[in-house]
């Protein structure tokens with residue numbers, strides 16, 4: 511155990527050394543043949559790049575900042591990029607986090623995953639982007655938050671974005687898609703959580719018409735899976751439409767790091783890496799099969815108020831079961847809510863304050 515820990519610490523230190531090594535390349539050696547195009551800027555010792563081609567990188571560990579967009583002050587948005595290029599060629603697995611800027615568990619998943627894997631473990635390449643939505647992260651908000659709060663756009667409805675001629679959010683997304691994400695992935699996992707004030711279990715959205723995406727969904731060892739045709743503008747659907755099998759992996763709650771959930775997600779991704787032959791080892795089967803559904807129904811509050819939720823994540827519910835009670839500011843019952851059909855509880859409100867029209871419970875069947 512101690513040996514493993516020391517090895518992983520060494521790997522991190524070695525990675526720091528190698529990433530510094532990568533930025534020490536003279537300017538004349540950057541360019542498409544070097545695997546990345548540098549802007550010439552260095553941010554806190556890390557090279558700033560405007561495009562990446564991992565196929566042309568040597569084996570090793572690299573850190574970059576990708577210049578994804580501009581602030582209205584003339585300064586830049588830097589998206590951190592981690593690359594572990596294996597000794598042997600193979601599939602390139604892209605893992606992205608915080609497309610929604612307040613969904614943080616996935617950032618720790620990428621950090622912990624990269625600390626556990628070394629280039630000589632890999633047949634292929636692992637690319638991690640722990641913080642896609644920098645404007646949202648800075649504002650503590652799921653949206654792309656424009657200068658002065660001028661724009662509030664869901665970036666996960668904007669992919670693939672625009673190369674030119676768009677607004678700030680679609681240009682930012684387009685930069686990421688066309689110069690970082692699309693051409694460096696054979697497989698992709700986009701890490702999210704439920705929206706602030708609500709919670710998911712470990713849960714996967716997957717388009718089962720793509721057989722590799724279906725395999726990946728099971729390989730992640732989640733509690734629940736939704737067979738999903740995909741939604742236009744999401745990063746997952748942009749990947750699948752480009753012929754790159756991808757899933758959206760939902761990890762608990764926004765705005766915090768939940769270590770149990772993070773550890774389970776790391777284990778699930780390592781399992782998919784074994785399944786897809788990116789690392790060696792036996793593929794783990796789940797102890798409890800995930801609950802798989804095709805449809806879900808949201809139960810929304812009719813009036814604003816404070817809600818008591820009477821079910822927990824993953825509970826079985828029957829149609830008509832009393833699942834929530836809304837009370838007014840005096841604690842008096844306003845309305846009871848009931849399960850719309852049989853199924854399992856996929857999401858619940860954890861913030862008791864609910865506006866009219868807010869989700870209380872989501873039931874998957």
Ligand SMILES: [Zn+2]
Nearest residue numbers: 610613702703
């Ligand atoms: Zn999200």
